[in-house]
Amino acid sequence: MTGIEKLYDLSSTDRAIEHCSASIREIDLALNDNDILLQNQDNLAKASTILQTQETRRTDSELLFESTKTKGDKIEKDLYGGSISNPRELEDMQKELGMIRVQQQRCEDSLLKTLQSVEKTKHVVEKLETAISKIKFRKLKEDKVLIQKKKTLENSSIQLQEYRSKLSTSINSQHLSLYEALNKSRISDPVVKIDRGMCQGCRISLPTGLVHSTRTSKTPVQCPSCSRILVSS
Numbered sequence: 001m002t003g004i005e006k007l008y009d010l011s012s013t014d015r016a017i018e019h020c021s022a023s024i025r026e027i028d029l030a031l032n033d034n035d036i037l038l039q040n041q042d043n044l045a046k047a048s049t050i051l052q053t054q055e056t057r058r059t060d061s062e063l064l065f066e067s068t069k070t071k072g073d074k075i076e077k078d079l080y081g082g083s084i085s086n087p088r089e090l091e092d093m094q095k096e097l098g099m100i101r102v103q104q105q106r107c108e109d110s111l112l113k114t115l116q117s118v119e120k121t122k123h124v125v126e127k128l129e130t131a132i133s134k135i136k137f138r139k140l141k142e143d144k145v146l147i148q149k150k151k152t153l154e155n156s157s158i159q160l161q162e163y164r165s166k167l168s169t170s171i172n173s174q175h176l177s178l179y180e181a182l183n184k185s186r187i188s189d190p191v192v193k194i195d196r197g198m199c200q201g202c203r204i205s206l207p208t209g210l211v212h213s214t215r216t217s218k219t220p221v222q223c224p225s226c227s228r229i230l231v232s233s
């Protein structure tokens with residue numbers, strides 16, 4: 001391998017290391033992403049609170065209905081029991097019974113509505129609980145795959161870094177300094193091949209003499225436009 005080819009190899013190795021790091025970062029983000037689960041858990045907490053309130057209301061409605069009914073039944077029993085014969089009193093009791101039965105009907109309607117609401121909310125709670133279980137199960141499976149991928153990437157990264165450090169010791173120190181300087185600058189891919197007379201970094205057409213010198217020169221030839229080190233293809 002010529003000195004320039006080694007620089008090209010070094011650049012490719014650095015890009016591969018960067019690629020590994022970027023993929024590891026993406027995996028870490030995915031591993032920590034619990035947005036959907038948290039959203040569903042939040043919805044479940046809200047639905048459970050609503051259900052609790054509705055259950056309390058149901059108990060209250062049931063008690064009110066029962067007490068109204070008992071009250072009505074007692075008046076009815078007294079009214080038709082034959083123990084009271086005063087017509088005025090009987091008339092008053094009749095009126096009171098009528099009012100209580102109306103009240104009882106209202107209680108029953110309200111209880112029915114509450115029961116319907118309870119059933120609806122219970123259904124929502126069950127659906128959310130099922131969804132959460134499914135999300136947790138799926139995440140567990142996905143995480144297992146991601147953790148395995150991450151391990152593979154970490155191993156590749158270690159191997160690439162070992163290769164890089166061996167490679168860099170075999171490169172001319174001046175050439176290496178130039179490469180490192182370009183690598184630290186904003187230039188991505190500091191060593192590029194020439195494709196049909198063009199710098200593959202910035203796509204500018206290179207002078208023929210310069211293209212020729214990349215084949216013969218022992219020192220790195222840089223693109224006059226983007227400063228990348230050029231490698232003849």
Ligand SMILES: [Zn+2]
Nearest residue numbers: 199202223226
């Ligand atoms: Zn260029």
